[in-house]
Amino acid sequence: MSELSVVPSSLARPERAPHSAPGAAAVAWMMLERDLKLAFRKASQLVQPLAFFAMVTTLFPLAITPELTRLRHIASGVLWAAALLSSLLALEFLFRDDAQDGTLEQYALSGRALTGLLAAKTAAHWLLTGLPLALMAPLAAVSLGVPAHALPGILASVTLGTVTMSLLGAVGAALTLGVRRAGALLSLLTLPLAIPVLIFGAHATQLAIRGEPYGASLTLLAALAVFGMTLAPLAAAAAVRINLE
Amino acid sequence: MMRFLDMGGYYPWVWPAYAVTLGVMGLNIYWAKRLRERARRAALRRLQTQEEP
Amino acid sequence: MTWTWFHRLASPPHLYRTAGRLTPWFAWPAALLILAGLIGGLWLAPPDYQQGDAYRIMYVHAPSAWLSLMVYTIMAVAGAIGLIWRMKAAHALAAAAAPIGASFTLATLVTGSLWGKPMWGTYWQWDPRLTSELLLFFLYLGYMGLRAAFEDLQRADRVSAVLAVVGVINVPIIHYSVVWWNSLHQGPSVMYLGRPTMPPSMLVPLLLMFLGFTLFFGAVVLVRLQGEVLNRERAARWVEEEVGA
Numbered sequence A: 001m002s003e004l005s006v007v008p009s010s011l012a013r014p015e016r017a018p019h020s021a022p023g024a025a026a027v028a029w030m031m032l033e034r035d036l037k038l039a040f041r042k043a044s045q046l047v048q049p050l051a052f053f054a055m056v057t058t059l060f061p062l063a064i065t066p067e068l069t070r071l072r073h074i075a076s077g078v079l080w081a082a083a084l085l086s087s088l089l090a091l092e093f094l095f096r097d098d099a100q101d102g103t104l105e106q107y108a109l110s111g112r113a114l115t116g117l118l119a120a121k122t123a124a125h126w127l128l129t130g131l132p133l134a135l136m137a138p139l140a141a142v143s144l145g146v147p148a149h150a151l152p153g154i155l156a157s158v159t160l161g162t163v164t165m166s167l168l169g170a171v172g173a174a175l176t177l178g179v180r181r182a183g184a185l186l187s188l189l190t191l192p193l194a195i196p197v198l199i200f201g202a203h204a205t206q207l208a209i210r211g212e213p214y215g216a217s218l219t220l221l222a223a224l225a226v227f228g229m230t231l232a233p234l235a236a237a238a239a240v241r242i243n244l245e
Numbered sequence B: 001m002m003r004f005l006d007m008g009g010y011y012p013w014v015w016p017a018y019a020v021t022l023g024v025m026g027l028n029i030y031w032a033k034r035l036r037e038r039a040r041r042a043a044l045r046r047l048q049t050q051e052e053p
Numbered sequence C: 001m002t003w004t005w006f007h008r009l010a011s012p013p014h015l016y017r018t019a020g021r022l023t024p025w026f027a028w029p030a031a032l033l034i035l036a037g038l039i040g041g042l043w044l045a046p047p048d049y050q051q052g053d054a055y056r057i058m059y060v061h062a063p064s065a066w067l068s069l070m071v072y073t074i075m076a077v078a079g080a081i082g083l084i085w086r087m088k089a090a091h092a093l094a095a096a097a098a099p100i101g102a103s104f105t106l107a108t109l110v111t112g113s114l115w116g117k118p119m120w121g122t123y124w125q126w127d128p129r130l131t132s133e134l135l136l137f138f139l140y141l142g143y144m145g146l147r148a149a150f151e152d153l154q155r156a157d158r159v160s161a162v163l164a165v166v167g168v169i170n171v172p173i174i175h176y177s178v179v180w181w182n183s184l185h186q187g188p189s190v191m192y193l194g195r196p197t198m199p200p201s202m203l204v205p206l207l208l209m210f211l212g213f214t215l216f217f218g219a220v221v222l223v224r225l226q227g228e229v230l231n232r233e234r235a236a237r238w239v240e241e242e243v244g245a
Helices: A024-041 A043-063 A068-093 A096-100 A103-109 A114-143 A148-175 A183-193 A195-210 A215-244 B002-009 B011-051 C004-009 C012-044 C053-085 C088-120 C128-148 C153-185 C200-231 C237-243
Strands: none
Touching: A024 A043, A024 A114, A043 A068, A043 A114, A068 A096, A068 A114, A068 A148, A068 A183, A068 A195, A096 A103, A103 A114, A103 A215, A114 A148, A114 A215, A148 A183, A148 A195, A148 A215, A148 C153, A183 A195, A183 C128, A183 C153, A195 A215, A195 C153, A215 C153, B002 B011, B002 C053, B011 C053, B011 C088, B011 C200, B011 C237, C004 C012, C012 C053, C012 C088, C012 C200, C012 C237, C053 C088, C053 C128, C053 C153, C053 C200, C088 C128, C088 C153, C088 C200, C128 C153
């Protein structure tokens, strides 16, 4: 573990070999690879949000009704509320380990654009939590009585929605980096900002379940994701710098 | 006067709404003065502890 | 164009004294305007032909809603100025404004719900404006929670400034997504006087209240600003002159 969390030498000492230093995209790629490798060493952290998602979606049939025809009406709300909550779960650890062992500080001092590095970390986070959630959402949907024709729409909308969630979450995690036990605060910061995702995502899902065209809502979700991609890494980088000072 | 207080039958909502808003304003004044007063005392304390040694 | 007044404001002793001198110039006009608005709104203005006397709640509800948005914007602008020019005074202003804005957001929610009861028959409707206002309240809570989570005032200032900027960018997105969501479900929005022409006897008290509330905010924020400036000042000579004796 420890040797992996050490910064790649090309990152830590760019002044030593400036001509052979990799470009920004290559560095971002290395970061992504490193984060994925590290994450697979701690598989339990990967499984927990998924288990949580499955658990939450199980609560509703038990709490409301086992009738699939009635569950179908609330399925979009259940899926999206569960997806938002589960994507919040792993956020606290997004930057925490790297901040504690000093890796993050090395990145900030490396002379590289912190924005790109954080964008790569966010991408890794999405691959590790958002994408699995999106893949699992259709399964959960079936258990809520959603017809098969709606599953592609659910997959697409949750995929796009979790991108924005990871981006918002990165900002929240960066802001609360210096706070101990930030869990509840992190949710309080992130959830209000995630309301548009919830609204458009749940609407796309509802339309998909009814068999109506849902392209417009998907476009809005994609617009939110693009908007987040352009601004969230900047905000996260600003917050990380302040918290490291 | 009674007609004024009755507010056309809407008195159970009109008067509490005004009371809440004026209450919030009063609390704001009180909190602001308390904050300034505490900051003054804290500043004085800092000055005194600095002068002692 | 001379900027000396702006630079002078950045100096804590000057800001402290100016704030103290300006406070009565905001406080007394605010008191008079609000008093005049109360008399005009509660007594002189005629009952509305549709809503009877219930519409009089507007005279406290609408100005509170205005303050809730205005203060959040001021907070974000002050935070941005503080981040860009490293200006402690701007951060102090943001810190002073937040609790005032939050309290008026709460007042907006309570008065809106008291207005809703006679109009809708329930205390709460998921009306787009009230829903947006509720989310704005959560944004305020998050901002103040983040501020309170840091021991170090400087760090609290700068981290929360990043959050305020992120929040203010998101406020319109949240608002329009909520309006869009509401239009899907055809919620009732009959509460607000939608008529283009309001007779002067109704309009003038409303304008007096808007101006009065704004000046009231000015007076309260100046008093708080004095406190926040002192809290950010480490044992300087001017503090002794101002506070001592």
